[in-house]
Amino acid sequence: MxxxxxxxxxxxxxxxxxxxxxxxxxxxxxxxxxxxxxxxxxxxxxxxxxxxxxxxxxxxxxxxxxxxxxxxxxxxxxxxxxxxxxxxxxxxxxxxxxxxxxxxxxxxxxxxxxxxxxxxxxxxxxxxxxxxxxxxxxGIPILRTLRESLAADRNHALFGIVNGTCNYILTMMREQDAEFETALRSAQDEGLAEADPSFDIDGIDAAQKLTLLAMLAFGVRVPFEAVYTEGIRQLSQTDILFAREFGYEIKLLAIAKQEGGLVELRVHPTMVPQRSLLAGVGGAYNAIVVQGQALGSSLYFGRGAGGxxxxxxxxxxxxxxxxxxxxxxxxxxxxxxxxxxxLRSAPIRPMDEVVSEYYVRFQVADQPGVLAAIAGSLAEQSISIASVIQRGRSNSDASVPLVIRTHAAGERNLKAALRQVNQLPVVEGQAVCVRIEENLG
Ligand SMILES: NC(=O)c1ccc[n+]([C@@H]2O[C@H](COP(=O)([O-])OP(=O)(O)OC[C@H]3O[C@@H](n4cnc5c(N)ncnc54)[C@H](OP(=O)(O)O)[C@@H]3O)[C@@H](O)[C@H]2O)c1
Structure with a gap:
């Protein structure tokens, strides 16, 4: 030497x-x-x-x-x-x-x-x-890649699985039919989740990472508080299974988009098409898709944590x-x-103005007219239904899941419709809602 x-x-x-x-x-x-x-x-x-x-x-x-x-x-x-x-x-x-x-x-x-x-x-x-x-x-060299290798391009979107704990939990729910609590305990036993896991499972860790990623990807100042953040606690096995029936997997995605002079920043459970590369990212692995004007989509994959x-x-x-x-x-x-x-001070698109397709699961009484009542509330907010799955009653259940996939709709309209539907006497508890991303490259 x-x-x-x-x-x-x-x-x-x-x-x-x-x-x-x-x-x-x-x-x-x-x-x-x-x-x-x-x-x-x-x-x-x-x-x-x-x-x-x-x-x-x-x-x-x-x-x-x-x-x-x-x-x-x-x-x-x-x-x-x-x-x-x-x-x-x-x-x-x-x-x-x-x-x-x-x-x-x-x-x-x-x-x-x-x-x-x-x-x-x-x-x-x-x-x-x-x-x-x-x-x-x-260990994934994504920051250096954005700063140096992709410096010549103009990025318009970035989608990341950046929290290994959530990805491990969602993978276990999918592959081992585990409920959320069981999968979380397993993550804790594996040393992937802290005794207080809220930082990971409520999406805060992913939102912090998205703040840094978006600044590098778009050259804009991103206040951490501007990131809309939703975690994975509300998801159940039922959602994972229905998502698969529709041809999707559920991932906690960190999403940044730059469109029409506005920047969108959000972390939430997202249905991604089974054919997309992100759908195949399992366990505690991380992956980030960057979409640029010149390069198109590129994917960065690897271990997102560990010593x-x-x-x-x-x-x-x-x-x-x-x-x-x-x-x-x-x-x-x-x-x-x-x-x-x-760095530019770009206006952030308010979450209410985000447009998306949605998966929505209601727990409803198994009786005639329920679907019509829910469809009516959605129609009042100009939300059109793409497909519906309704399960018949099993012997022990008094209520059944009713799952709707919508066409593209505004977040404000969806929230208004859900406020109305959640109050219907035939609906139990709160609807579970997962946004859908189709164009992941
Ligand atoms: N672990 C990962 O996989 C991972 C991945 C990406 C990023 N990170 C980041 O890397 C950093 C370190 O994480 P880690 O997992 O290595 O944490 P860790 O295992 O908790 O280690 C922290 C170390 O810092 C020491 N320490 C804490 N406060 C101190 C203080 N005021 N003065 C002197 N020493 C102090 C601790 O001492 P004691 O032993 O006495 O507590 C411990 O040795 C964090 O910012 C984390 O977010 C970690």
């Missing part, structure tokens, strides 16, 4: 699932990484809350600390990797590292989705690299930083592909 010309001195904060794997990769691939960039990556200082009490990988001769500020303030470091997650102290640590002129790498989508403006602007003003590839879809895949993305960001570290004159590519001030 040749001798690397330079050296990049790194600090690492957080030695959990991802941090430990970053240490492993840096150690295991050290010679190969040095050959690739003619620069050796040296871990100089590591901080983690339980560093003296929890087992951790061999940290060579690195200085050890329980205080993350010791890393940020270490004058020897050129780059700080933040892998503790959450908002504070991660936000203050990153800003302080940037202010000190250090390059930063993070996997923290929760932080960047909400405090992106402050952090991206600070990095640009200070001229330091900010890597965040691991924050969206783990080793996420660590691979973190280390690729560290390698990227070797391009500019120590070279004050080198021109830094902005993290979002555009300088923050170049």
């Amino acid at each position: 040749g001798v690397a010309a330079g050296e990049l001195r790194l600090g690492l904060i957080g030695l959990g699932t991802v941090g430990s794997e970053v240490v492993h990769l840096l150690e295991h691939n050290a010679d190969e990484l040095a050959r690739k960039r003619n620069c050796r990556l040296r871990l100089v200082h590591v901080a983690s809350r339980s560093i003296h009490t929890k087992p951790h990988p061999d940290l060579g001769g690195a200085r050890l600390s329980t205080d993350p500020w010791a890393v940020v303030r270490d004058p020897e470091l050129e780059l700080v990797v933040e892998l503790i997650g959450g908002t504070e102290p991660a936000r203050s640590l990153l800003l302080a590292a940037i202010e000190a002129g250090k390059a930063v790498v993070t996997a923290n989508k929760a932080l960047l989705a909400v405090h992106g403006e402050e952090i991206f602007s600070a990095a640009e003003e200070r001229g330091v690299p900010l890597g965040f590839e691991a924050s969206v879809a783990g 080793p895949p996420t660590a691979a993305a973190v280390v690729s960001d560290i390698l990227d930083a070797t391009r500019t570290c120590g070279l004050a004159s080198a021109r830094q590519l902005p993290g979002l592909g555009y300088a923050w001030k170049e």
Whole structure:
């Protein structure tokens, strides 16, 4: 092996699932990484809350600390990797590292989705690299692809399965006839879902990722609060089975579209055609379809989480930083592909104005006239029915599912119709509604 010309001195904060794997990769691939960039990556200082009490990988001769500020303030470091997650102290640590002129790498989508403006602007003003590839879809290099490989194109839509926990649950409901609660427990047993899974199953994690994806894909500022977010708790086995009868699979999709000067941003369960590539993405895998004017549709698929895949993305960001570290004159590519001030403030289409086809499941009394009553409420809102499935009564059930697929209709009209239908005495509980996306490339 040749001798690397330079050296990049790194600090690492957080030695959990991802941090430990970053240490492993840096150690295991050290010679190969040095050959690739003619620069050796040296871990100089590591901080983690339980560093003296929890087992951790061999940290060579690195200085050890329980205080993350010791890393940020270490004058020897050129780059700080933040892998503790959450908002504070991660936000203050990153800003302080940037202010000190250090390059930063993070996997923290929760932080960047909400405090992106402050952090991206600070990095640009200070001229330091900010890597965040691991924050969206783990090991899949989707951010770098949008920023660099697809930079020449104009993207008009993006569809992502970006939460592995939800995809695992929906796959298990489909393939093992499991109900939602059983599939969720299995995800927890597999270490895919937290004890409090709401962040994943209510769509918040996917919405944070969509915020970053849309900024990169369209060059617009996206406030996290502008993403319409709906999770998968309300879905049952019945919905998965009916979807299949109609020729679809149900996925939690993160959707961004740019049409007529408006940007649409939404995360919700979506019926995708069985023939589409996204329908075949099972288990904890992630996949993203990008639709551009020149390229058409392209698909990016892989492991969206887990220590080793996420660590691979973190280390690729560290390698990227070797391009500019120590070279004050080198021109830094902005993290979002555009300088923050170049991002447009695009109007966001209100969810009520979104147009879609819908699957709607009602639980209804098995008696004459029910379908006519529901169809009447839909017709009042100009919603036309594409097809209907009604099951006969089984011996034990007092009510039966009635499933309707609509033609394209406005969200406002559908909500108004459902408010009316949900109040009919023959309808039990609330209707379950899943939007349909046909054109996924
Ligand atoms: N895990 C994944 O698959 C994955 C995928 C994509 C992105 N990410 C992102 O990667 C980041 C790290 O995730 P992770 O799964 O590695 O988390 P984790 O396993 O919970 O590890 C977090 C580590 O940070 C330490 N820590 C937390 N707060 C600290 C503080 N104030 N000072 C010092 N150390 C502190 C923890 O110490 P203790 O051990 O004492 O708690 C732990 O070692 C998060 O932003 C997450 O969203 C993770």
